[in-house]
Amino acid sequence: MSKGRTGSGRKLGDKSVRQDHFHARAKDAGFRARAVFKLEEIDRAxxxxxxxxxxxxxxxxxxxWLQYARGKVGDGGRMVGIDRVAITGVPGARLLVGDVFAAVPADLLGExxxxxxxxxxxxxxxxxIRHVDQARSEALFERALELAIATLTPGGRFVGKLFQGPDMKRLVELARTRFATVKTIKPSSSRQISIEQYVTATGFQGRPTPGAGAGS
Ligand SMILES: C[S@@+](CC[C@H](N)C(=O)[O-])C[C@H]1O[C@@H](n2cnc3c(N)ncnc32)[C@H](O)[C@@H]1O
Structure with missing residues (x-):
């Protein structure tokens, strides 16, 4: 095989080849998905x-992501994961099956x-259909932010995926009402044609006081 070409004859610079590369790298390293590289990049940042x-x-x-987090938080850390799809066998994680729109903060927290x-x-x-996908992603992000605000301890950190769309600015501003620092990151391991971004928020300032207006 000549340098710079894969077995299928595609050039290494081709986007599809880069994605295959991330997939293969994740598999070789024992990770269940190439998404791990996005989290690694965000963590480094x-x-x-x-x-x-x-x-x-x-x-x-x-x-x-749970596999990666486990390596960072160690045996003394605790992890809870939830998805509509059941998964098993992530050491050190309490795994829940369910829809986040129905999830109750107390159930996520457990003890x-x-x-x-x-x-x-x-x-x-x-x-x-771009605007439909954006709207659905925005709803998922907003729910994730809501659950973060309901369950984080002061100083806590949040990372949420969000498809870039008309509501992005509003959602970033919403995060700014409760976190000291909010940024957006497009990891290089994210497909370049993808409209996904990650909003990172650090320095959680605590839950709003009951009865206080939005942004208080
Ligand atoms: C890109 S995958 C996550 C990959 C994961 N970070 C990893 O590294 O393995 C997105 C996941 O979001 C889940 N999901 C989407 N909508 C959901 C919802 N309403 N409630 C719970 N999980 C949801 C999907 O089932 C899917 O497994």
Whole structure:
């Protein structure tokens, strides 16, 4: 095989080849999905995890983010994952099956008082109709943010996937009402044609006081 070409004759610079490469790399490293590289990149950018952290992963299947988090938080950490799809066998994680729109914060917390990190890599079932997919992604992101606000401890961190669309600015501003620092990241391992972005929020400032207006 000549340098710079795969067995199928495609050039290594081709996007599809780059994606195959991420998939193969994830598999070789024992991770269940190539999505792990996006989390790794986000972690490198903002220092997401600490040893002993309590982590909630919304839309956790097939489990590569939980596998990665486990390596970072160690044996003293605690992890909870929820997805509509059942998964098994992620060491150290309590795995729940369900829809996040029906999930109750107390059930996610179980015996924990709060999470240090809440993650959402949730993606809607896509239709190919851009505005419909964006609206569904925005609803998933907003729900993830709501659950993060309901379960994080002060100082906590949140990462949520969001398809870039008309509501993105509003949702980023919503995150800013409760977190000290909010940024958006497009990981290089994310497909370049994908409209997905990740919103990272650090320095959770606590839940709003009951009865206070939005943004208080
Ligand atoms: C891209 S995958 C997550 C991959 C995961 N981060 C990993 O590394 O293995 C998105 C997941 O979101 C889940 N999901 C989408 N909508 C959901 C919902 N309403 N409630 C729970 N999970 C949902 C899907 O079932 C899917 O497994």
């Amino acid at each position: 903002i220092g997401l995890f600490r040893a002993g952290d309590r982590v909630l992963d919304l839309g956790c299947a097939p489990g590569s 924990l008082e709060g999470f240090d990190v809440v993650l959402s890599d949730m993606a809607p079932d896509t239709t190919g």
